Every structure is written in C-alpha cells, then in structure tokens.
Amino acid sequence: xxxxxxxxxxxxxxxxxxxxxxxxxxxxxxxxxxxxxxxxxxxxxxxxxxxxxxxxxxxxxxxxxxxxxxxxxxxxxxxxxxxxxxxxxxxxxxxxxxxxxxxxxxxxxxxxxxxxxxxxxxxxxxxxxxxxxxxxxxxxxxxxxxxxxxxxxxxxxxxxxxxxxxxxxxxxxxxxxxxxxxxxxxxxxxxxxxxxxxxxxxxxxxxxxxxxxxxxxxxxxxxxxxxxxxxxxxxxxxxxxxxxxxxxxxxxxxxxxxxxxxxxxxxxxxxxxxxxxxxxxxxxxxxxxxxxxxxxxxxxxxxxxxxxxxxxxxxxxxxxxxxxxxxxxxxxxxxxxxxxxxxxxxxxxxxxxxxxxxxxxxxxxxxxxxxxxxxxxxxxxxxxxxxxxxxxxxxxxxxxxxxxxxxxxxxxxxxxxxxxxxxxxxxxxxxxxxxxxxxxxxxxxxxxxxxxxxxxxxxxxxxxxxxxxxxxxxx
Amino acid sequence: xxxxxxxxxxxxxxxxxxxxxxxxxxxxxxxxxxxxxxxxxxxxxxxxxxxxxxxxxxxxxxxxxxxxxxxxxxxxxxxxxxxxxxxxxxxxxxxxxxxxxxxxxxxxxxxxxxxxxxxxxxxxxxxxxxxxxxxxxxxxxxxxxxxxxxxxxxxxxxxxxxxxxxxxxxxxxxxxxxxxxxxxxxxxxxxxxxxxxxxxxxxxxxxxxxxxxxxxxxxxxxxxxxxxxxxxxxxxxxxxxxxxxxxxxxxxxxxxxxxxxxxxxxxxxxxxxxxxxxxxxxxxxxxxxxxxxxxxxxxxxxxxxxxxxxxxxxxxxxxxxxxxxxxxxxxxxxxxxxxxxxxxxxxxxxxxxxxxxxxxxxxxxx
Numbered sequence: 001x002x003x004x005x006x007x008x009x010x011x012x013x014x015x016x017x018x019x020x021x022x023x024x025x026x027x028x029x030x031x032x033x034x035x036x037x038x039x040x041x042x043x044x045x046x047x048x049x050x051x052x053x054x055x056x057x058x059x060x061x062x063x064x065x066x067x068x069x070x071x072x073x074x075x076x077x078x079x080x081x082x083x084x085x086x087x088x089x090x091x092x093x094x095x096x097x098x099x100x101x102x103x104x105x106x107x108x109x110x111x112x113x114x115x116x117x118x119x120x121x122x123x124x125x126x127x128x129x130x131x132x133x134x135x136x137x138x139x140x141x142x143x144x145x146x147x148x149x150x151x152x153x154x155x156x157x158x159x160x161x162x163x164x165x166x167x168x169x170x171x172x173x174x175x176x177x178x179x180x181x182x183x184x185x186x187x188x189x190x191x192x193x194x195x196x197x198x199x200x201x202x203x204x205x206x207x208x209x210x211x212x213x214x215x216x217x218x219x220x221x222x223x224x225x226x227x228x229x230x231x232x233x234x235x236x237x238x239x240x241x242x243x244x245x246x247x248x249x250x251x252x253x254x255x256x257x258x259x260x261x262x263x264x265x266x267x268x269x270x271x272x273x274x275x276x277x278x279x280x281x282x283x284x285x286x287x288x289x290x291x292x293x294x295x296x297x298x299x300x301x302x303x304x305x306x307x308x309x310x311x312x313x314x315x316x317x318x319x320x321x322x323x324x325x326x327x328x329x330x331x332x333x334x335x336x337x338x339x340x341x342x343x344x345x346x347x348x349x350x351x352x353x354x355x356x357x358x359x360x361x362x363x364x365x366x367x368x369x370x371x372x373x374x375x376x377x378x379x380x381x382x383x384x385x386x387x388x389x390x391x392x393x394x395x396x397x398x399x400x401x402x403x404x405x406x407x408x409x410x411x412x413x414x415x416x417x418x419x420x421x422x423x424x425x426x427x428x429x430x431x432x433x434x435x436x437x438x439x440x441x442x443x444x445x446x447x448x449x450x451x452x453x454x455x456x457x458x459x460x461x462x463x464x465x466x467x468x469x470x471x472x473x474x475x
Numbered sequence: 476x477x478x479x480x481x482x483x484x485x486x487x488x489x490x491x492x493x494x495x496x497x498x499x500x501x502x503x504x505x506x507x508x509x510x511x512x513x514x515x516x517x518x519x520x521x522x523x524x525x526x527x528x529x530x531x532x533x534x535x536x537x538x539x540x541x542x543x544x545x546x547x548x549x550x551x552x553x554x555x556x557x558x559x560x561x562x563x564x565x566x567x568x569x570x571x572x573x574x575x576x577x578x579x580x581x582x583x584x585x586x587x588x589x590x591x592x593x594x595x596x597x598x599x600x601x602x603x604x605x606x607x608x609x610x611x612x613x614x615x616x617x618x619x620x621x622x623x624x625x626x627x628x629x630x631x632x633x634x635x636x637x638x639x640x641x642x643x644x645x646x647x648x649x650x651x652x653x654x655x656x657x658x659x660x661x662x663x664x665x666x667x668x669x670x671x672x673x674x675x676x677x678x679x680x681x682x683x684x685x686x687x688x689x690x691x692x693x694x695x696x697x698x699x700x701x702x703x704x705x706x707x708x709x710x711x712x713x714x715x716x717x718x719x720x721x722x723x724x725x726x727x728x729x730x731x732x733x734x735x736x737x738x739x740x741x742x743x744x745x746x747x748x749x750x751x752x753x754x755x756x757x758x759x760x761x762x763x764x765x766x767x768x769x770x771x772x773x774x775x776x777x778x779x780x781x782x783x784x785x786x787x788x789x790x791x792x793x794x795x796x797x798x799x800x801x802x803x804x805x806x807x808x809x810x811x812x813x814x815x816x817x818x819x820x821x822x823x824x825x826x827x828x829x830x831x832x833x834x835x836x837x838x839x840x841x
Contacts, residue, residue: 078714132710
C-alpha cells in the first residue's frame with residue numbers, strides 16, 4: 001500500500017522534453033568532448049540541426065506545471081485540469097503562508113518535483129476517462145493510487161483531499177456490494193483521527209464496521225477488513241474516553257467504553273476484548289465505582305491467563321491492586337502486587353517492576369511496616385539504576401529515603417528520649433561520621449540503619465534532607 | 476458640401492481616407508474632421524462606428540484651444556488624454572460586439588480606429604496594442620482572409636514576446652485567437668495546443684470557473700466536435716453551460732437581494748442587468764445559442780441538457796431586459812419538457828420562470 005512500482009508511463013511529448021531540460025537532471029560531459037577539433041561540428045548543432053521546434057521552445061520556456069496543464073487540456077481532460085490547478089494553487093498558498101511564518105521552507109517547490117506532477121497527470125487523466133465511461137471502480141482505483149503516492153509526511157493534505165474524493169466516488173459504487181465504500185469510510189476515519197476530530201472519526205469507523213460485519217473481505221495486505229474496523233473503532237473510542245476522563249465526564253466515558261467492549265466481543269478477538277475490558281476497568285476506577293471495576297478487571301485477568309499473556313496479566317493485577325487499594329483492602333492489594341512483581345521480574349519488565357515495587361512500598365509505608373517498605377523501595381531503586389531514566393531514579397530515591405527515615409524514626413526518637421550519654425554519643429558520632437560504624441547491640445540495628453539512612457540521604461533531594469534537618473533541630 | 480478637392484488643400488497636407496488611406500475626396504458633414512475617398516467608404520464607416528463617435532472626434536482632430544495659463548494647458552492635455560482613452564474603449568467594445576454578432580465587415584473600421592488611437596496614446600510597440608491587433612485578426616478570419624489574419628497575429632505575438640510584463644489576460648486572448656487561426660487553417664493539433672494555453676492563462680488570471688475561460692472551452696469543444704469526438708465535446712459543452720449558469724444565477728441572487736433590501740425604501744422597480752458589457756453579452760449569446768443548436772440536434776437522448784441551456788438563455792435575456800425573447804425560450808423549454816414527459820418538478824420550475832416575466836411586466840414602471 002505504501003510503495004508503488006515504477007510507472008510505465010507514456011509521458012506526453014512536451015513533458016518528456018521538459019524533463020530533459022530540467023536543472024535537476026544530472027548531465028556530466030567529459031571535458032575531452034568539450035574540446036573541438038578544427039573541423040568538428042558542435043555536438044549541439046549536430047543533434048539540433050533543424051533548430052528548435054515550437055514545442056521545444058515551449059518546453060524550455062514554460063514551467064513544468066504549465067506543461068502538464070497544457071497537456072491535460074489539449075486532450076480535453078478539463079476536470080483533471082481544474083483539480084490539478086486548484087491543488088497547485090493551494091500548494092502555493094501553503095508555501096506563502098509558511099514563508100511568512102518562518103524563514104526556511106522545508107518543502108521543495110513543485111517545479112523541482114516533476115515525479116509528483118507526472119503522477120498527477122497520469123492518474124487524473126485515467127480517472128477522468130473512466131468517469132466518462134462511468135467505470136466508477138476505475139476512478140476509485142486511480143484516485144486511491146494517488147492518495148497512496150502522497151502518503152508521506154509533507155503531502156498529507158494532498159492525500160486527505162484524495163481520500164475525500166475516493167469517499168465520494170465510493171458512495172456511488174454499488175457493484176461490489178459496498179466494499180469500496182467500507183474502505184473509503186476507513187480512510188475518512190483515519191483522516192479525522194489524525195486531525196483530532198474524534199467524533200467524526202468514530203462515525204466513519206462505525207459505518208466501516210457496520211458495512212464489514214459478516215463479510216470476509218480482505219484488503220491488499222491480506223488483513224481482514226472487519227478486524228481492521230474493530231481495531232480502529234476501539235482505538236478511537238479509547239481516545240475519546242481519555243479526553244472525557246480528563247474532563248471528568250465519567251458517565252459518557254464509561255458508556256463509550258462499554259460499547260467498545262461489546263464491539264470487541266463481536267469481533268471474536270480475545271486480545272482486543274481484554275484490552276477493552278482493561279480500559280473500562282480503569283474508567284470505573286476513575287469514576288469511583290470499585291465493584292464494577294473489580295468485576296471487569298477480573299474478566300481481563302482471566303482472558304490474559306487464557307492467552308498466556310504475562311504482560312497483560314501483570315497489568316490486570318496491577319489495576320486490581322489499585323482498585324483494592326482505593327477500596328482500602330490492603331491485604332488483598334498486597335497479594336496482587338506481589339504477583340505483579342514476580343511476573344515483572346520474570347519478564348524483565350523493569351518499569352513495571354519499579355512501579356509495582358513502589359506501590360507495594362507505599363502500602364507498607366502507610367500501614368507502618370517500614371522495614372518491608374524500605375526493602376521494596378531498595379529493590380526499586382536498584383532497578384532504576386539500570387534504566388537511564390533520571391527522574392524515575394530520583395523519585396525512587398526519595399521514596400527509599402522516606403521509608404528509611406520512617407524506619408529509623410522510632411529508634412532515633414527513643415535514643416533522643418532516653419537522653420543518656422551513650423545514646424547521645426551514638427547520635428553524635430552517627431551525625432559526624434555518617435558512615436557504617438558497628439554500633440552496640442541495643443542500638444546496633446538502629447545505628448546501622450541510621451548510617452545507611454544518612455548515606456542515602458546524602459544523595460537524596462531536599463525532602464529527605466529537610467526531614468533529617470528537622471531531626472537535627474529536634475536534637 | 477461634402478466634397479473636397481485634394482489640390483485645394485494647403486501644401487504638404489495630405490488628406491487620407493479613414494478606411495483605406497487613399498487620397499480623400501469627401502468629408503463628413505457632421506464633424507468636418509473625417510475624410511473619405513468615396514461614398515462607399517463613407518457609408519461603411521458611418522454604419523459601423525462613425526455614427527457613434529462623430530462628435531467625439533472633433534476635439535481630438537482640431538488644434539488645441541488657446542489657454543491662458545500653464546495649469547489650464549495641463550488640464551487641457553489631460554482632458555485630451557481622457558477623451559482618447561474613452562474613445563479607445565468605446566471602439567474596442569463596439570468592434571467586439573460586431574464580431575460576436577457575426578458582422579465582421581462592420582467590425583473592421585471600428586477595430587482600425589481602436590488600433591490607431593492606441594498607437595497615438597501608447598506608442599507603436601506597446602502591449603496595449605495587442606488586443607486591437609487580435610480584434611483585427613479575428614475580423615479578418617471572419618471575412619475569410621486568413622493571410623491577413625496571420626499577419627496581424629504575428630504582429631501581436633511579436634509584441635507580446637518583446638514586452639516584459641504582459642498580463643495573463645492578454646496572453647489568454649492571444650492564444651485564443653491563434654487557436655481560431657489554426658482552426659481556420661484546419662491545423663487542429665496546433666489549434667488545440669493554443670486553446671489549451673488560452674484556458675491555462677485565463678484560469679491563472681481569473682480562476683477556472685470564470686466566464687472569460689468559457690470561451691476557450693467552447694472553442695476547444697468545437698474542435699472536438701469537428702473531429703467527431705462527440706463525448707469529449709459533450710463534456711466541454713456541459714462545462715461551458717455550467718459556468719454561465721453559475722454566473723447568471725449568482726448575479727441574479729445578488730440583484731434580488733439588493734432589490735429586496737431597497738424596494739421598501741423606494742418602492743421603485745429596479746433595473747436588472749447582467750453585469751457584463753455589451754461585447755460580453757454578445758459573446759454569451761453566441762456561445763449559448765450555438766450550444767443550443769448542437770444540443771437540439773441530439774435532443775432525443777438527453778432532453779435535460781437542452782432544457783438546461785434553454786433555461787440559461789432565458790436567464791440571460793431576462794437580465795438583459797429582453798422579455799419577449801426570454802419568454803420565447805421559456806415556452807420552448809416548457810414545450811420540450813411536456814413532449815419528453817419529464818418530471819412534474821421540472822415543468823414547475825419552468826412555469827416559475829414564466830411567472831417571473833409576467834410579474835415584471837405587471838409591475839408599473841415609475
């Protein structure tokens with residue numbers, strides 16, 4: 001769909017001549033040829049002895065665009081001419097607008113891209129002949145080929161223009177039972193999706209889906225059209241619901257996602273169904289409906305387990321854990337998170353691992369099991385050391401520091417309260433040296449942890465140093 | 476007396492005929508500044524253009540009156556320039572109108588006048604002369620004098636090539652006439668090339684759906700018709716009809732809007748007009764009537780197209796205030812619709828058009 005074979009084009013005479021004269025065509029002549037013998041005839045004169053014909057003059061003098069236009073009109077293709085003319089005007093207008101905005105214009109002018117102009121000529125004229133004979137399929141094919149040719153980043157608007165035309169033509173084609181119409185709907189949906197107008201995109205994708213339901217049409221790459229429709233529809237719904245969630249319109253988002261789930265179920269693709277349920281669950285969570293979220297996420301988990309998809313299983317568990325956390329059922333949440341951690345470690349999913357460990361640490365932190373919390377945070381921190389994500393590293397550092405501080409809190413407080421010489425000594429030496437000294441048995445564990453705390457807090461951000469600063473002030 | 480004697484004229488002054496440059500024997504009685512070699516030429520000139528510009532020529536051909544101050548002299552000079560320009564436009568329009576009506580004989584003196592005045596005002600090798608040359612070429616083509624037409628056209632082409640800033644409109648006109656020349660010489664390849672150029676330039680200058688481009692399309696369609704490529708010709712004729720239809724409808728909408736707004740204030744009946752000058756109107760009539768003839772010859776297969784053209788003609792005449800012809804076309808359309816048993820809706824729209832005229836006629840003229 002993206003690359004076309006080189007066209008066996010019969011280029012019209014004028015344009016063929018013009019191409020020869022174009023500055024972009026490389027012409028290297030060995031210097032020996034330039035030196036003439038006494039009676040040698042000049043090569044140029046030899047070739048062009050008769051002088052230039054009027055057409056050659058025209059080819060030299062006129063711009064390539066003009067040549068293409070004139071060729072089109074000569075053979076009576078006035079509709080192609082009108083369309084081509086309109087497109088070149090728009091191109092120029094865009095160039096002007098870009099030139100006004102910025103000093104450099106990345107796109108080369110049309111003059112230096114004769115291939116594109118040739119393509120225009122070839123396909124537009126063929127489309128017009130087909131239109132005259134009312135072979136609308138031919139018309140559609142030609143316009144579609146043009147759209148594919150312009151499917152690169154700088155010519156998106158040309159491609160969109162041709163998609164729109166394909167769409168109009170496709171609505172007239174009835175012979176193939178609506179296949180072209182369905183494809184055209186798909187393209188229009190893509191157009192709108194890229195533009196960001198999700199509602200219209202959804203409409204077109206829905207039409208696409210409806211037309212392809214129950215049919216086993218395949219497109220050029222062999223993918224079943226119905227599946228394609230389902231995928232695109234789901235994607236659009238997800239994007240729409242994301243936007244709605246941002247605007248806190250929970251009910252609408254959930255409604256859309258439920259629709260998406262149904263469509264995925266009809267599509268008979270387990271993976272898509274699972275994904276749809278996952279997002280529905282997240283939406284319910286955001287809306288605060290925990291029970292339904294749990295139910296939905298359970299289905300997702302089951303599906304992933306059926307498909308043996310560990311990653312999605314991990315995601316399912318993570319989401320469930322979040323829901324449980326919000327509900328307050330910490331023990332259950334912890335169970336799920338532990339499962340996630342195991343899966344992540346098995347599959348070398350570092351980011352997931354970090355996230356899960358952080359969440360676990362949080363829960364333990366809140367409950368008060370500071371040692372376990374710091375253990376998990378340490379794991380997370382070590383993993384982030386492997387990844388190059390600095391912000392993540394800092395975040396985990398902070399968490400680790402806080403957990404360690406909490407751990408130390410009791411011991412340090414008791415040290416301070418006892419206020420006898422030994423504990424004061426310990427505190428002072430700890431603060432001075434900030435290194436691993438072997439402490440006495442009672443405060444051994446405390447001191448080592450204190451040291452390691454200060455060790456880490458040296459690297460930490462202001463939060464933990466602020467905390468320890470408060471500690472200093474207290475003593 | 477209208478007769479003058481060449482020998483009685485002061486030494487060194489040669490009086491030449493307006494039309495043919497031969498020694499002059501007669502003078503126009505009305506203005507006394509125009510000379511002719513014989514009655515034939517005098518009559519021809521009078522019928523063609525002299526009737527309209529007789530009095531206008533007097534200030535241009537007599538010596539300037541005496542002015543008292545420099546300011547007045549400057550003012551007088553400027554006025555002279557203005558008069559000349561006005562004459563140029565007038566001659567040009569009249570000549571064009573004759574050509575579109577098919578009266579090529581009458582067009583020649585008018586075109587010659589236009590050319591002479593342009594030479595006086597702008598100089599011998601200015602781009603402004605090109606339209607006059609083109610007009611003369613077209614008139615000669617119409618009279619069948621191909622060689623003369625070719626001469627004029629080469630002159631025009633040379634002027635265009637030499638000038639640095641020639642507008643798209645003039646290029647378009649030049650190529651159109653070249654196309655017509657080659658059509659007369661039956662060199663259809665060249666003709667198509669030139670007409671293609673004409674349409675391209677007209678689109679650059681005015682846009683692809685403008686009435687100025689419609690002429691190019693029309694002639695191209697004629698070529699294809701002659702070459703028996705009837706479907707190609709058909710699409711082009713449709714395009715021409717659509718262009719004119721759109722123009723006339725838009726114009727009519729604008730006018731009716733203006734009328735609705737202002738009729739309360741004045742309660743007067745408004746003049747309708749086409750927004751075109753006479754020459755363009757004549758061109759429109761020529762183009763649309765020939766399309767109508769061609770359509771009528773194939774009327775049985777596609778009556779809608781014939782009715783479409785009839786409706787456009789109706790609109791044109793209606794806006795030109797020529798109600799009788801408008802009514803005639805509307806009746807023809809209605810008759811054809813009934814005969815071909817077209818839909819009731821179609822017949823109703825035609826009936827509406829007829830009612831328009833009767834409404835216009837019924838309103839009292841203030």
